Amino acid sequence: MNAPIPNLSKRQIGARVQRFEDTRLMSGAAKYIADITLPDMLHLSFVRSQVAHAKILEVDTSMLEDLDYPVQVFTGKDTDGLSLKANQDLPGVQRSEQPLLALDRLRFVGDPAAVVLADDPYLAEDAAELVFIDFDPLPVVATMEQALAEDTTPLFDGWTGNKFVERQMKGGDLEAARAQAAHVIRRTYRNQRQTGVPMEGRGVIADYDKGTRVLTLWSSTQMPHLVRTYICEELGLPESRIRVIAPDVGGGFGVKGQVFADEVLIAWLAIQTGRPVKWVEDRRENLIASIHARDHEHTLEAYVSAEGRLLGLKADISTDVGAYSTFPFTAGGDPGMAAKVMPGPYDFQAYEATFRALATNKCPLGTYRGVGRPSAVFSQERLMDVIAQEIGMDPIEFRLKNVVKEFPYKNVLGFTYDPGSYEESLLKMRELLAEDIKAAEASKASPDSRIGVGIACFIEQTAHGTGDFTKRRSPIETGYISARVEMSTDGEVLIGLGLQSHGQGLETTCAQVAADALGVGPQRVFVRHGDTLTSPYSVGTWGSRGGPLGGGAVHIAANKIADKLRLIAAHILQVADPATIQLDENRASVIGDPARFVPIPELARAALRNVDRLPEGMTPGLTEEFSLDGPKDGTYANAVHAAIVEIDVKTGKMKLRRFVVVEDCGTILNPMIVDGQVRGGVVQGIGSAIMEHMIYDEEGQPLTTTFADYLMPLATEMPEIDVHHIETPTPLTPLGAKGLGEGGAIGPPAAIANAVANALGVEVEATPLNAQAIWRLAKATRSEG
Amino acid sequence: MSKTTITANGQTKNLSLEPRRLLADVLREDFRLSGVHIGCAHGACGACTVHVDGVPRLSCLTFAVQCDGAEINTVESLGGDDAHHLLQRAFREEHGLQCGYCTPGFLMTMAPYVEEMAAQDRMPEDAEIRHAMSGNICRCTGYQSIVAAVRLAITQRRNGESTQ
Amino acid sequence: MRPAPFSYHKAERLDQALALLAEFGEDARPIAGGQSLVPMMNLRLARPSHLVDINALDLDTIELRSDHLHIGALVRHERYARESLIAQHFPAFAEGVEWIGHPTIRRRGTLGGSISHADPTAELPALCVLLGAEIIAQSAEGSRRIPAAEFFISAYVTSLEAGEMVTGIDLPLPKGKSSGAFEEFAERSGDFAIISAGVTLEHDGRAITDARVVWSGVDLAPVMAERAGDLLRGKPLSAPEAEAAAQAMSAGITPLDDPMASAEFRHSLIVELTQRALTRACEKAMQAS
Incomplete structure (x- = not known):
């Protein structure tokens, strides 16, 4: 825990380096999945269920026989026995499978029951309309309440009820906390179902080479190696003969951070048909049948002392996870995360959470930026405001009194928090909000327009390692990231990175990290990623691990090469101690005597070709690989978010005047990219808070199936986001970096809800806080006026 | 099939097209201009924006047969392989893109806007810039850096810098 | 999400367009900007067999x-x-x-x-x-x-x-002095309205002589406020009692009710937006007089 922070030269690390990937992304030269075409390719169109729950009687493909162009059709009967299996190996879990194509039952609107393959995507879509699914309707499980009802129709044969999983987490003596409490405060909070909506939808292409028996699969995925492993295991192909490539990926946000049944299906189809098969998801499919998110309900009961100390917390957490368990994080992933992180940044030692994942006839729920945390923080931080109000304390003061101040800190569930700036960031935020708080107070007299200020204080467990995943006993199993660093004869550097970069700028930040280690300019470093052939095995890009673990692995592998370069340079320069050689500006020079140097390309050539110049006994070569597992409990980033809102009391129209972030992600690798990640995350979080809502009716029909109905933030409604940093490097990762990709999205629902509550003087218990919701909340305010 | 002559980025092709083929698909497939991105295919995200006779147009709501004789420009023609157009340079400087999928649409929507403001020698308020890009959805950046890039480009144009 | 097949006809003149529409009848749709029609076609919610392109017609005066x-x-x-x-x-x-x-x-x-x-x-x-x-x-x-x-x-x-x-x-054209205003409420800029309210007034410089009010988002087609004229005629521009008038003219109106906006919320918006549009229309009228 107290390992010293490495002394980083920080010439490149920490610099505002412009991104190398930008040129191809802006010139039109990037290659996204839809841009890939192969000779003789078949285009796939899905035949999807239009009902939420039904028994399949027959999939009628007879009308395809009359077409005047060739098509091939496959149904669940053809893929019988193949499925996606995502089960935790724990008591309290009911096992399930998702068939590649529905065989006997349709479980949500969008569930695929057949595919049609044609030479042209327009023709495939035409043909898919001619396939009819004959069915008998089954009772629809459309809500969590229905899933919990005694007479619910189980979604899977052999199940009792509709719980994928129900379990508990606990620590400390809750009864004692309750007994000591001067205040017991209980509330129920709700977050709506939404979806992540990367601007590029998903897509898969598979091609099977009969000669080499190599299957190549392109997928717009965040986790190419895990896709490879799952295909190997389900189709029984040797993993050495499967290559998975994630080309340029147009946003993921966690949506593309699962292995999908269609990836296995399309691999199988390429083998069956002997032709390349391509599927590019359309926007309607993306909205109704890729991955949904959130959909939590929490009941919290807090025990608070007379002096305003939080003594204990009891939580009941339900998540509507839809029709199938997703791979590899499973149905239990989201509610389990909420239960795990609910204690947050606060110092108390009694906690008990019951959490459950409920099966309903809706699109499966999977990972989306924040995973369980935005909902947990919403509940936790709403409750903190409610408690502060109840005991008559200022909300910031109340948090200051209760946040963890001494590190390392072992929380109530046994997780150890590494050093952070919880108190400092609250103090900084209080300073930043002084004027806003005055404006909010002044507006309380107005019958028409109210200003409110709300904060959310939270921590984010990031870059967690194998220990954390082993406990879950879910198919994710581990969390490490690998990098292979290779210097070629000209001194240029090639990195094979196990991450997949889809907007995070890893081609730049990892080049910065390698450049500092190797003394070359970052433009000499070429980062390849997203291809299992060129990158070492890794779990992919998710869970805020790119900077700390990907950057860390690059740092360690590059330093091994640097050590070797120093040895070679010392030998050539006839210096006894290689530690006196520094690598900088593309030279290896003697510290204190810069005139004595060897150009780095010359050292590289010595290592690879003029090996007679190497020290006695040194092995040729300049390739190093390192796999970096995360710390068992992860490293905890922290932040305080603040929303300042202005509400038109009469109509419910809310304007976001300003949004402020004070965050601490440890060592900052590239401040421009960090700010971009924070701001982008915040705007997604604002979407969660105020407008994004995947609505289903009581028959399980999705109502928000286009961008006219599923509303996302546009430029016009979004505020300026003022970002401040505190840098507390962690001793737990090689660069001192903590994860930051998800944090931006975690705070806004809570901060905005608290701001609305502050503006209107009411309690806010649910999102989305759209105009109608605000208008309802403002009812009391209107009648005062 | 309809005979259609389309010029895209200076290259003219005589095509025989099924009328239902979207301009976006024809640019992507027949002209191999994969910088034209399809984000929603129902006119609600702006990713597919191209210039038809100099004017920004949603290529997912345009049938290619409607463009007989038209001059189309896509992002590939804006600043070449090095993306060196003034607005592209401003996007790079201000981190106006992350995954890049919506970016060609933003660039093609906002490049004429930058010219319009420069011609008026006027720096618009942020709200105006945001309104001008309100038909384009970006899911990564939160928009602030795109607004900053547009401001930077307008400033530079007003200072007499060339777009290339 | 690509359209079903159709035949394309480009009309150069109005008579040509009308002849094509006559020939194909129900199966034909004219296409101009396509900003409403093509999304429906891409979603296959509209499937015209013939599209008659009217962009070249001289109809933009x-x-x-x-x-x-x-x-x-x-x-x-x-x-x-x-x-x-x-x-x-x-x-x-x-x-x-x-x-x-x-x-x-x-x-x-x-x-x-x-x-x-x-x-x-x-x-x-x-x-x-x-x-x-x-x-x-x-x-x-x-x-x-x-x-x-x-x-x-x-x-x-x-x-x-x-x-x-x-x-x-x-x-x-308005016969005498007139004014008007339009208010809309949508979740985001550029979206279709949840409710909009448009107002036109005729006046004599001091008082309202006639008024019309129309709402959208109330029903499946725009709705005229039947009593708008009666309620507002004679009201001074300086004090049109907009709130009372808005309340009165929307009494008995039962707006659409859906998950995006309940009838009650819509009704409240009708009153508020009508009042705001009326107030602004009166202010404009006074400024002009």
Whole structure:
């Protein structure tokens, strides 16, 4: 825990380096999945269920026989026995499978029951309309309440009820906390179902080479190696003969951070048909049948002392996870995360959470930026405001009194928090909000327009390692990231990175990290990623691990090469101690005597070709690989978010005047990219808070199936986001970096809800806080006026 | 099939097209201009924006047969392989893109806007810039850096810098 | 999400377009900007077998013709703001059209397209009803003028018959002093409205002499406030008692109820937006007098 922070030269690390990937992304030269075409390719169109729950009687493909162009059709009967299996190996879990194509039952609107393959995507879509699914309707499980009802129709044969999983987490003596409490405060909070909506939808292409028996699969995925492993295991192909490539990926946000049944299906189809098969998801499919998110309900009961100390917390957490368990994080992933992180940044030692994942006839729920945390923080931080109000304390003061101040800190569930700036960031935020708080107070007299200020204080467990995943006993199993660093004869550097970069700028930040280690300019470093052939095995890009673990692995592998370069340079320069050689500006020079140097390309050539110049006994070569597992409990980033809102009391129209972030992600690798990640995350979080809502009716029909109905933030409604940093490097990762990709999205629902509550003087218990919701909340305010 | 002559980025092709083929698909497939991105295919995200006779147009709501004789420009023609157009340079400087999928649409929507403001020698308020890009959805950046890039480009144009 | 097959016909002149529409009848749709039709086609919610492209037709004039302003069907939305005739005579129209779509859509979408598409919460149908527009529908048989109030029947349903297309609208010029305003409430800028309220007033410089109020988002077609004139006639511009009038004219109205906006919320917006539009229309009238 107290390992010293490495002394980083920080010439490149920490610099505002412009991104190398930008040129191809802006010139039109990037290659996204839809841009890939192969000779003789078949285009796939899905035949999807239009009902939420039904028994399949027959999939009628007879009308395809009359077409005047060739098509091939496959149904669940053809893929019988193949499925996606995502089960935790724990008591309290009911096992399930998702068939590649529905065989006997349709479980949500969008569930695929057949595919049609044609030479042209327009023709495939035409043909898919001619396939009819004959069915008998089954009772629809459309809500969590229905899933919990005694007479619910189980979604899977052999199940009792509709719980994928129900379990508990606990620590400390809750009864004692309750007994000591001067205040017991209980509330129920709700977050709506939404979806992540990367601007590029998903897509898969598979091609099977009969000669080499190599299957190549392109997928717009965040986790190419895990896709490879799952295909190997389900189709029984040797993993050495499967290559998975994630080309340029147009946003993921966690949506593309699962292995999908269609990836296995399309691999199988390429083998069956002997032709390349391509599927590019359309926007309607993306909205109704890729991955949904959130959909939590929490009941919290807090025990608070007379002096305003939080003594204990009891939580009941339900998540509507839809029709199938997703791979590899499973149905239990989201509610389990909420239960795990609910204690947050606060110092108390009694906690008990019951959490459950409920099966309903809706699109499966999977990972989306924040995973369980935005909902947990919403509940936790709403409750903190409610408690502060109840005991008559200022909300910031109340948090200051209760946040963890001494590190390392072992929380109530046994997780150890590494050093952070919880108190400092609250103090900084209080300073930043002084004027806003005055404006909010002044507006309380107005019958028409109210200003409110709300904060959310939270921590984010990031870059967690194998220990954390082993406990879950879910198919994710581990969390490490690998990098292979290779210097070629000209001194240029090639990195094979196990991450997949889809907007995070890893081609730049990892080049910065390698450049500092190797003394070359970052433009000499070429980062390849997203291809299992060129990158070492890794779990992919998710869970805020790119900077700390990907950057860390690059740092360690590059330093091994640097050590070797120093040895070679010392030998050539006839210096006894290689530690006196520094690598900088593309030279290896003697510290204190810069005139004595060897150009780095010359050292590289010595290592690879003029090996007679190497020290006695040194092995040729300049390739190093390192796999970096995360710390068992992860490293905890922290932040305080603040929303300042202005509400038109009469109509419910809310304007976001300003949004402020004070965050601490440890060592900052590239401040421009960090700010971009924070701001982008915040705007997604604002979407969660105020407008994004995947609505289903009581028959399980999705109502928000286009961008006219599923509303996302546009430029016009979004505020300026003022970002401040505190840098507390962690001793737990090689660069001192903590994860930051998800944090931006975690705070806004809570901060905005608290701001609305502050503006209107009411309690806010649910999102989305759209105009109608605000208008309802403002009812009391209107009648005062 | 309809005979259609389309010029895209200076290259003219005589095509025989099924009328239902979207301009976006024809640019992507027949002209191999994969910088034209399809984000929603129902006119609600702006990713597919191209210039038809100099004017920004949603290529997912345009049938290619409607463009007989038209001059189309896509992002590939804006600043070449090095993306060196003034607005592209401003996007790079201000981190106006992350995954890049919506970016060609933003660039093609906002490049004429930058010219319009420069011609008026006027720096618009942020709200105006945001309104001008309100038909384009970006899911990564939160928009602030795109607004900053547009401001930077307008400033530079007003200072007499060339777009290339 | 690609359209079903269709045949494409490019019309160079109106008579050609009308002949094509006559020939193909129900199976044909005219296409102008395509900003409403093509999304429906891509989603396969609209499947015309024939598209008649009317973009080349000479239907984009805006001009005063004796007692009315004529706006051609092919006028693109971005143009309204540049026409001083519109700002001068139809302030509610000038305000209302500012709410249409996003810039790229506005550059391409047309008056005729928006009216023919008849989205229940679109601005132009509401403005046509508010201003007592006559919609000019032509077919190979001839031309007819349809009062806007009779044109919009339901969501996406108009009184256009097979073979007919909208060629323009005529907005009757206000007879005396007039004013107007338009208020809209949408979740985001450029979205279709949850509720919009348009108001026109005639006045004598001091008091209201007549008034019209139209709402969209209340029903599947724009709704006229039946009692608007009666409630407002004689009210001084300086104190129109807008809130009471808005309450009274919306009493008994039961708006649409859906998951996006309940009837109760919509009703509250009707009152609030009507009141705001009325108040502003009166203020403008006083400033002009």
